[in-house]
Amino acid sequence: MSDLRVRFAPSPTGYLHIGGARTALFNYLLARKEQGTFILRIEDTDVERSTQESVDAILQAMDWLGLSYDEGPFYQSERFDLYKQKVQQLLDEGKAYKCYCSADELDAKREAAKERGDKPQYDETCRDIEARSDDAPYVIRFKSQRDGVTSFKDRIKGTITFNNQELDDMIIQRSDGTPTYNFVVVVDDAEMGLTQVIRGDDHVNNTPRQIQIYQALGYAIPEFAHVPMILGADKKRLSKRHGATSVMAYRDMGYLPEALVNYLVRLGWSFGDEEIFSMDDLIEKFSLDNVGKSAGVFNPEKLLWLNEHYIKTGDPQRLSDLLQEYLVKNGVSVATDIDIVEVVKTLQDRSKTMLDMAEKAAFYFADELDYDEKAKNKFITAEQKTAFEVLLAQLKSCPFTPDGVEAAFKVVLEETGLKFGKVGQPTRVALSGGTSAPGIFEVMLVLGRERCVCRLEAALQMIG
């Protein structure tokens, strides 16, 4: 166990999205690689917007991705006493003050500043006034250092410097007594002993003000690593209009978690020319050194390619369990006389998602085949009558093994004098209902004698 301590700190105001999952993943990988500690903290100081449903959704998504944590989940809503105490400390030391300006006043001033073309900042009206003794509502503001600069060395972006004039006195406690994000994040990151703060790029602007709070509270400053954002195809911040952004939506669409993990980690991180990484590979190879500085565009095609890869190479046994779930979801009742592991084996090379596989597998289980109209008209015709009859007779008696069915087929070719192609495709339609399916022998073996006979008879009946 090393002393490295990192965290993922989502705000429970919705499901876990792609971007959050990636920062969680980076933290997780680093913790596992360095044998450090990965902490999960729920940032629910905004009581209005936080929900238990969101917490559950986030936990479920992390579990699905395989991101286990060592400590937590800690809820900020249960730590208000600690924050109160820290706010009081700053107040006592004159590093924070009560501000009686109303939200409306503040809004008006902000608007006015914008109109003038000035940077909207708090004008410090209450900075040096006496605290009132009446019960007028107030917020508590942090007294920023306004001279000089604040800079820090970002692990992935390098040194970043801010002029302290940019930092106005921010609110650390709302008028309802609850603390705000920029304050609690510092208290918690410090109290939880984090050595590195790995988070989204959208937080770099918060970092200098947070550093000032670390200093005011006498805390050691952790190392910061800001990972670039994920953008949509139009280079705008990834959002719902770009498609699914929820991690669990990808499960519903039939994606494997290892595909999402692999995709997400390669978006912004690289390891030479390698593209395929298992979680174990990543724990061994991941490093903040190879994380790029620029934002990346989310590319659904590449994710799909990885998903195909993991389906192709996945363990059939495991995949068969998953396939059953998707079949059920599609309303297909799974027949017990069919070996689903074998079904998976026939479909692994031709499925893009598990949902896709479920759709392609449906014909195996159908009691009555749903024929593709065009295929039926073209291939289930009088021309095939003899071939079907011979095949039917053979199938009723031949050994139902790879060699057996192939021999049966050979007999058909010999007796009819037809080429394989002439018999194969019609047979495929008769057995599967369509023109694209796994190899004809594989299909017969998975279907079993009884179903093959039944479907061939049905085809013969259609021919009349």
Next chain:
RNA sequence: GCGCUCAUCGUCUAGCUUGGUCCAGGACACCGCCCUUUCACGGCGGCGACAGGGGUUCGAAUCCCCUUGGGCGUACCA
């Protein structure tokens, strides 16, 4: 507007620290060929980028400056 930041094929990226081995490598997508009982898989090949302009240098994708473009922030949200 102001602040921070980023900039190699359409996209993800290697290369940039220690200029020459890069007329820039890999992957996805796309196109073609091969394999083939359908559909796929697979194999082989092709298309395709150093944002622009100045420097520095014998030599720049690599160093410096400017321009342009993008992202993020600018809340009693996180």
